[in-house]
Amino acid sequence: xxxxxxxxxxxxxxxxxxxxxxxxxxxxxxxxxxxxxxxxxxxxxxxxxxxxxxxxxxxxxxxxxxxxxxxxxxxxxxxxxxxxxxxxxxxxxxxxxxxxxxxxxxxxxxxxxxxxxxxxxxxxxxxxxxxxxxxxxxxxxxxxxxxxxxxxxxxxxxxxxxxxxxxxxxxxxxxxxxxxxxxxxxxxxxxxxxxxxxxxxxxxxxxxxxxxxxxxxxxxxxxxxxxxxxxxxxxxxxxxxxxxxxxxxxxxxxxxxxxxxxxxxxxxxxxxxxxxxxxxxxxxxxxxxxxxxxxxxxxxxxxxxxxxxxxxxxxxxxxxxxxxxxxxxxxxxxxxxxxxxxxxxxxxxxxxxxxxxxxxxxxxxxxxxxxxxxxxxxxxxxxxxxxxxxxxxxxxxxxxxxxxxxxxxxxxxxxxxxxxxxxxxxxxxxxxxxxxxxxxxxxxxxxxxxxxxxxxxxxxxxxxxxxxxxxxxxxxxxxxxxxxxxxxxxxxxxxxxxxxxxxxxxxxxxxxxxxxxxxxxxxxxxxxxxxxxxxxxxxxxxxxxxxxxxxxxxxxxxxxxxxxxxxxxxxxxxxxxxxxxxxxxxxxxxxxxxxxxxxxxxxxxxxxxxxxxxxxxxxxxxxxxxxxxxxxxxxxxxxxxxxxxx
Numbered sequence: 001x002x003x004x005x006x007x008x009x010x011x012x013x014x015x016x017x018x019x020x021x022x023x024x025x026x027x028x029x030x031x032x033x034x035x036x037x038x039x040x041x042x043x044x045x046x047x048x049x050x051x052x053x054x055x056x057x058x059x060x061x062x063x064x065x066x067x068x069x070x071x072x073x074x075x076x077x078x079x080x081x082x083x084x085x086x087x088x089x090x091x092x093x094x095x096x097x098x099x100x101x102x103x104x105x106x107x108x109x110x111x112x113x114x115x116x117x118x119x120x121x122x123x124x125x126x127x128x129x130x131x132x133x134x135x136x137x138x139x140x141x142x143x144x145x146x147x148x149x150x151x152x153x154x155x156x157x158x159x160x161x162x163x164x165x166x167x168x169x170x171x172x173x174x175x176x177x178x179x180x181x182x183x184x185x186x187x188x189x190x191x192x193x194x195x196x197x198x199x200x201x202x203x204x205x206x207x208x209x210x211x212x213x214x215x216x217x218x219x220x221x222x223x224x225x226x227x228x229x230x231x232x233x234x235x236x237x238x239x240x241x242x243x244x245x246x247x248x249x250x251x252x253x254x255x256x257x258x259x260x261x262x263x264x265x266x267x268x269x270x271x272x273x274x275x276x277x278x279x280x281x282x283x284x285x286x287x288x289x290x291x292x293x294x295x296x297x298x299x300x301x302x303x304x305x306x307x308x309x310x311x312x313x314x315x316x317x318x319x320x321x322x323x324x325x326x327x328x329x330x331x332x333x334x335x336x337x338x339x340x341x342x343x344x345x346x347x348x349x350x351x352x353x354x355x356x357x358x359x360x361x362x363x364x365x366x367x368x369x370x371x372x373x374x375x376x377x378x379x380x381x382x383x384x385x386x387x388x389x390x391x392x393x394x395x396x397x398x399x400x401x402x403x404x405x406x407x408x409x410x411x412x413x414x415x416x417x418x419x420x421x422x423x424x425x426x427x428x429x430x431x432x433x434x435x436x437x438x439x440x441x442x443x444x445x446x447x448x449x450x451x452x453x454x455x456x457x458x459x460x461x462x463x464x465x466x467x468x469x470x471x472x473x474x475x476x477x478x479x480x481x482x483x484x485x486x487x488x489x490x491x492x493x494x495x496x497x498x499x500x501x502x503x504x505x506x507x508x509x510x511x512x513x514x515x516x517x518x519x520x521x522x523x524x525x526x527x528x529x530x531x532x533x534x535x536x537x538x539x540x541x542x543x544x545x546x547x548x549x550x551x552x553x554x555x556x557x558x559x560x561x562x563x564x565x566x567x568x569x570x571x572x573x574x575x576x577x578x579x580x581x582x583x584x585x586x587x588x589x590x591x592x593x594x595x596x597x598x599x600x601x602x603x604x605x606x607x608x609x610x611x612x613x614x615x616x617x618x619x620x621x622x623x624x625x626x627x628x629x630x631x632x633x634x635x636x637x638x639x640x641x642x643x644x645x646x
Contacts, residue, residue, distance in 0.1 A: 013120040017104055020124060024131060025097045030388030032089050032141030033398040037425065039481045041143040042441035045084050046424040048074030050436060058248075059241035062436035063444050063460040065252045067234045069189035070145045084429055086400035088143030095147035096140040099154055099347050100127045106158055106351065110358040118367065122357055125371045126350040129299060132377030134290035137384055139343035149187035149194045150344050154351065156183035157323060160201060161316040161355060164208055172208065177201075177219045178226040185230020192249055193330030194344075198227055200326045204319035247459045255447035257335040279337045286339060291380055293346065295373040300349040303356035303366045314359050320352045402507075404429045410477065410511050413503065413527040413546075415631070417474035419511075420467065420491060422484055426477060426509070435473075437462050442487040464490050475527075476500060476512040501526025501548045503591055513546070517628030519615055523583075524548045525630060526591060530611060534636025538602035543611055545594045545630060547578060549586035556582040558618045561596040563609040563633060571609050571635075572598040583615075600635055608632045 047064055050056040052075040058064035064071070077087045107123030114122070130136055139146050160180055166172045180201060188195035202220050209216035228235070238245045287293045304317070311317055327348055331341040353370065357363040391397035403425065410419070411430020419427035422442045424434040437460050438444070448461040456462060467473075476495045478488045495502070495512035501524050503511045513526040529544040543561060559578050563571040577583070578594035586592060614627035 013108075013116050017120065017123075021097075021101055021104065021127075024100055024127065025093075026392050027385045027388060028097055028100075028131070028141055029093055030390070030392030031137065031384060032093055032388070033400065034388045034391045035142075036399060037085070037403060037423075037480070038142055038144070039423070039441050039443075039484060041085070041088070042422075042424055043439050043443065044071055044074060044145060045088050045143055046428055046434065046439045046441075047071040048078055048088070049084055049428045050439065051075035052078035056436060057237065057240065059237050059244035061460075062439045063244070063248060065248050065440055065443055066145055067189050067192050067249060068237055069186060069233050070148055072233055073148070074143075082429070082431070083400065083404050085143060085403050085425055086398070089141060089400055092143055092147040093141045095151040096136070099147070099151050100130065102151070102154055102158060103127050103130065103347075103350050103354065106161075106354050107357075110161075110354055111363070113358075113361075114363065118364065121371065122354065122363070122367045125299075125367060125374045126354055128374035128378055129292075129296045129353070129370065130346055130350045132374065132381040133292040133296055133346050135286070135293055135339065135343045135346050137292075137381060139340040144340075145191045146340060146343055149190040150347055152183045152187040152190075153194055153197050153323075153344075154347055156180040156187075156197075156201070157320065157348070157351060159183075160204060160319060161351075164204060164316040164319060174215070174219045174222055177205065178222040181223040181226020181228075182230040183226075184223075185227035185232075187230075188227065189231045189234040191330075193333045195227075195231075196326040196330045197323055198223070200319060200322040203322055204315060207315040207318060243458060244460065251459075252443075252447060253334060255450045256443070258450055259446045260336050276332060279332050282337050283331075283342055286342060292377040295377050296346055296349050296353075299366070299370040299373050300353040300356070302369065303353050303360065303363075306363075306366060307356050307359040310359060317352070317355055317359065320348065320355055324348055324352065406430075406505055406507075406509070407432075409529075410475070410505060412529060412532055413511060413513065414475040418471070419475045419477050420473035420494075421477035422487055422491070423477060423480040423509075426480065427475075432475075435467050436460070437467065442481075442484045445487045464494060468494070472498065472514060474514055478510055478512070480509040499524070501546065501591060503527055503546050516630055517613065518550075519625035519628070522549065522551055522553055522624060523615065524550055525613065525628065528611060528613075528630035530631045530633055534634040535600060536637060537600050537604040537606075537635060540597055540599050541633060543596045543598060543630070543633070545578075545596070545613060546591050547594055548591045549583070549588050552588060553583045553586060555617055555619075556584050557615045557624060559594060559596075560614045560616065560627075561598065561630075562612045562614075562627075563598055563600075564612050565605070565607070565609055571604055572600060574598055598633075604635050606636050608634045 043064060047058055047062065048071040050062060051071060056062055058068045058071060073091065074088055078084060081087050103126040104123035107126060108119050111119040111122055141147065159176060163172055163176050184194065184197050184201060201223055205219045205223065206216055209219060287297055307314065324345060327345050331344060334341060357366060360366065395401055407426045407429025409430065411427060411432040414427065414432050416431050418433045418435065420435060421427060422438060422445060424438060424441060427434055444461045448456050448463065451459065451461065476491050478492055499515060500512035501515055503513055503526055505511055515524040515526060516528060517525040526546040526548055531541050535541050556577065558575055560573065560575040562573045565571055574596040578592060581592065610632055611630045612627045613630045615624040616622060
């Protein structure tokens with residue numbers, strides 16, 4: 001074929017690939033901007049926030065139930081942004097998309113015995129097969145430790161395939177093995193079960209280098225050295241906090257299994273896969289009942305079956321199959337088995353599909369059949385991707401931005417003070433602080449009862465009494481994850497027993513606030529939503545009070561809100577029935593938002609002003625108790641304005 005024609009075709013293929021992979025990035029982004037928060041995401045984001053903001057370290061300063069590399073990566077990002085969940089998910093989305101790009105590039109590079117259009121078609125088929133699997137749709141793009149290590153090991157595996165296919169022992173550079181080790185070490189430092197992948201890499205070296213030769217063992221040594229370098233963050237934390245590290249990565253897993261066994265025995269959760277046999281059955285169910293999963297398995301299996309006679313002479317395929325076994329062993333290591341744990345096998349199956357095609361002398365039939373399977377899978381996945389596409393380019397609908405806005409709102413209400421919660425991402429998004437022992441959300445709370453008080457203290461899992469002994473939390477946040485209701489029950493009981501005022505958050509969740517003020521035994525002020533930034537003179541501001549009737553109120557009281565300077569002079573006021581509703585109609589216990597518009601005079605002096613709230617009977621002008629301070633509003637220059645020069 002004419003070289004110029006081939007070059008033009010390659011150009012068209014690359015152009016089409018850029019468009020299609022760009023579309024894939026938009027679809028994956030949209031799915032993950034639409035989906036809600038999984039409580040497994042908390043410890044990765046919250047842990048990283050404590051590292052970035054407070055200089056804390058996992059294990060030593062707060063409990064952590066995974067190896068820590070991902071939170072260190074997130075902490076670097078959080079030095080430049082306060083949009084925590086958005087940044088975390090963006091990393092995972094990028095990693096999952098780069099995995100798709102890797103598959104496409106592998107097809108172009110490995111299938112050189114096919115015309116360029118067929119190579120591109122095989123790559124697009126592999127990408128589509130993976131994107132359409134229910135496992136990819138469920139697990140990819142969340143701010144947890146799956147996509148990043150999968151990308152790292154897929155990069156290492158693709159490089160190892162190229163290394164294994166080199167002709168002759170001396171043609172294989174041992175330097176690559178150190179690089180592959182670094183990638184696998186970083187993956188293992190993100191999710192511990194990826195360390196098993198090192199076995200497949202070590203065995204693959206012995207497949208092509210004589211095991212009695214120095215070169216083979218030098219290669220294995222270089223790979224091990226690379227793994228050690230990649231795992232340095234893990235090794236450092238093991239040295240700094242060995243007892244807590246062992247608890248977080250080994251003991252916790254045993255206690256978590258005990259928790260699920262106890263919950264299943266009590267009928268609180270479904271009976272989940274605990275034994276190896278049950279895990280195998282559940283894996284089969286996830287594959288068979290998810291047609292997209294099944295079609296990728298069948299496509300890879302058929303491609304392998306066609307080259308079965310040459311497997312012994314295909315070290316790269318033997319390596320990938322060994323890696324698949326290691327991945328399965330890693331997926332089955334945690335108990336009980338969760339759907340996201342088997343996600344890692346599907347990108348590898350797509351890579352195996354392409355590697356088998358590279359060994360097939362007539363691969364057009366398996367490519368064609370897989371393309372049909374990919375289209376069938378895509379049809380099933382269209383509804384989820386279509387829903388994501390609707391919000392992909394509409395930031396106002398992005399769930400991580402909604403989480404940030406809700407976090408800022410509750411952070412304002414809590415005045416950036418400490419919030420007691422099993423959903424720590426929310427207060428951290430708003431700049432409030434959390435209890436470090438609750439970084440893991442409900443995870444540590446679940447297993448703490450299995451430990452003695454001394455063991456809890458050693459692991460950093462202190463109980464509610466210890467948490468609140470010194471200072472009561474400014475706010476208690478509950479109700480954001482339905483499946484955490486049982487774990488949140490003690491927090492709710494504490495809030496009710498200590499007179500906290502419940503303030504419903506937009507859409508979901510309740511923020512129980514320690515009262516700012518009280519007027520006798522009649523009315524409590526739970527919180528005041530006031531401007532956080534300075535407001536310029538001549539502007540109008542809104543002050544919203546969250547008021548609760550503690551007892552029935554038999555008169556219709558007026559509320560008076562005043563801005564008062566340090567000299568006691570009034571700057572502005574607003575008064576009347578609380579947002580037009582008579583206090584005599586307030587149900588006991590209900591929280592009523594009461595808004596007041598305050599106009600700042602154009603000649604107001606700059607500085608802080610006290611927001612003073614009082615209640616009085618408009619008929620007799622008798623006050624209900626004393627005036628109370630709800631907070632402060634700062635009068636200052638508008639953002640971007642410069643003070644006038646004298």
